[in-house]
Amino acid sequence: xxxxxxxxxxxxxxxxxxxxxxxxxxxxxxxxxxxxxxxxxxxxxxxxxxxxxxxxxxxxxxxxxxxxxxxxxxxxxxxxxxxxxxxxxxxxxxxxxxxxxxxxxxxxxxxxxxxxxxxxxxxxxxxxxxxxxxxxxxxxxxxxxxxxxxxxxxxxxxxxxxxxxxxxxxxxxxxxxxxxxxxxxxxxxxxxxxxxxxxxxxxxxxxxxxxxxxxxxxxxxxxxxxxxxxxxxxxxxxxxxxxxxxxxxxxxxxxxxxxxxxxxxxxxxxxxxxxxxxxxxxxxxxxxxxxxxxxxxxxxxx
Numbered sequence: 001x002x003x004x005x006x007x008x009x010x011x012x013x014x015x016x017x018x019x020x021x022x023x024x025x026x027x028x029x030x031x032x033x034x035x036x037x038x039x040x041x042x043x044x045x046x047x048x049x050x051x052x053x054x055x056x057x058x059x060x061x062x063x064x065x066x067x068x069x070x071x072x073x074x075x076x077x078x079x080x081x082x083x084x085x086x087x088x089x090x091x092x093x094x095x096x097x098x099x100x101x102x103x104x105x106x107x108x109x110x111x112x113x114x115x116x117x118x119x120x121x122x123x124x125x126x127x128x129x130x131x132x133x134x135x136x137x138x139x140x141x142x143x144x145x146x147x148x149x150x151x152x153x154x155x156x157x158x159x160x161x162x163x164x165x166x167x168x169x170x171x172x173x174x175x176x177x178x179x180x181x182x183x184x185x186x187x188x189x190x191x192x193x194x195x196x197x198x199x200x201x202x203x204x205x206x207x208x209x210x211x212x213x214x215x216x217x218x219x220x221x222x223x224x225x226x227x228x229x230x231x232x233x234x235x236x237x238x239x240x241x242x243x244x245x246x247x248x249x250x251x252x253x254x255x256x257x258x259x260x261x262x263x264x265x266x267x268x269x270x271x272x273x274x275x276x277x278x279x280x281x282x283x284x285x286x287x288x289x290x291x292x293x294x295x296x297x298x299x300x301x302x
Contacts, residue, residue, distance in 0.1 A: 004261035005056040007129060008254075009147045010043030010137035010161075011117050012061055012086065014068045014075070014096040017246065017286065023100050023108045030100075038247075038286020039075040040097055042137035042161040045250025046257065051080040052290040053276065055258040058082040058131070060147065061140055062119035064092035069116070079287050087123040092116040095139070105244040105281065113139070121146045128154055132261035135159040135253060136177075141169035148176040159257040161249070164189045179214040179260060180207050181224075181253055187217045199225050201232040214266050218249060224274065228266050235270055238278035238299060244289070245281055251290065252277035275299045 018032035039048055047057040059081055063069035065088045072094060076083035093114040100108040121143050134151040136144035138161070151158045160177035162170055164185040174180055174190060188195050191203045199217050204227035207215035216226035223237040255276035259269035279291035279299060 003054060003056050004132035004258060005058065005130065006047075006050050006254075006257050006261050007058045007060060007131040007134045007147070007151075008043040008047040008050070008136070008257075009060045009134065009140070009144050011041055011095050011113070011139035012039060012044040012059065012063055012072045012076075013041030013111065013139075014038075014072050014094060015040030015099050015246070015286065016096065017099045017101060019101045019284065021103065023102050023106070034284075036286050037071065037075070039072055039079065040099075040247065040250075041095065041139065042163055042250055042253065043135055043139075044072070044076075045247050046135055046161065046254030047076070047081045048079040048287055049251040049254035049276065049280075049290050050258045052287075052292055053255060053258055053296065054293045055261065056082070057254075058085060060085045060124060061143060062087050062089050062092065062116040062123060064088070064094040064114055064116045065090050066092075066094055068094035068096045068114075075287065085125050087119065089116050089119055089123075092119070099246060101244055101246055101284075105242045105246075107244075107246050119143065129156050131156055133157045133159060133257045135161065135257040136173070137161045138163060138166055138169040138173055141166065141172060144169075144173055145176060148173065152176065152178065157260050159253065159260060161253045162186045162190060163249070174207060174212075175210045178212055179256070179266075180212050181214070181216045181218065181256065183249060184217055184219055201225075201227065204232060205230075216270065218252060220245070224270070226270060235274060238275055240278045240282050242281040244284045247286075247289070248277045248280045251280040255296070271300060272296060
């Protein structure tokens with residue numbers, strides 16, 4: 001099979017992951033049982049997943065010229081991600097997160113965005129977007145907006161990881177993408193609705209009316225709901241024994257973008273992505289926890 005090239009655009013993050021017996025609920029000293037470092041962030045985590053699943057992943061975006069930025073580049077190399085178009089900005093600070101993970105796999109994450117996210121779009125490669133699909137997050141909105149526009153004009157399928165945290169970026173980027181996959185909190189932030197009211201299917205179809213082929217909301221262990229071709233459908237999650245949820249959403253988005261780049265139908269791509277995310281939840285670790293193609297296909301076959 002031809003290995004598709006997926007261009008991932010966003011703000012790379014370095015995850016400093018501490019596994020603890022319990023996530024503190026008050027100011028205390030806690031001891032970690034295990035510590036790992038890995039590339040986090042949405043589009044950057046997706047790029048690592050794409051490479052593990054057999055795709056060719058390129059990352060476009062900024063890091064600082066600090067030690068965190070250097071480690072991000074080293075982790076990209078270990079994951080097989082082409083980081084030659086990542087720009088290290090003099091004097092800028094890289095984004096990083098401190099993550100606490102408990103034995104049930106739930107997490108507490110504290111992120112420092114860093115100043116690299118203010119990078120201008122002139123660091124982007126010029127010329128056509130030579131890719132089978134493009135995936136962006138919302139953490140470097142100016143760069144993501146430009147690449148989404150360029151890719152759509154060139155007929156390259158685009159996928160948006162519509163996570164919460166920047167309502168202005170969500171409102172700007174959602175209409176630019178062909179396939180929009182929200183987190184549950186991201187959807188409510190974009191729609192201006194309350195989580196207690198559930199997912200408003202009409203708002204999902206608003207995304208389709210603006211030109212998208214797919215609008216979906218991930219719901220963790222409850223699966224996802226998606227609007228496509230005039231219908232709203234629920235897709236249950238694969239039943240697995242979850243030990244860690246960190247990065248599962250990044251894997252889902254990366255696997256979906258890879259499947260779209262391969263020419264898979266939207267529904268097939270969602271099942272493929274859901275299986276990959278479920279497998280990620282069954283193991284601990286950063287890059288080493290990412291599922292490979294054979295594992296995903298075996299889960300789908302079963």
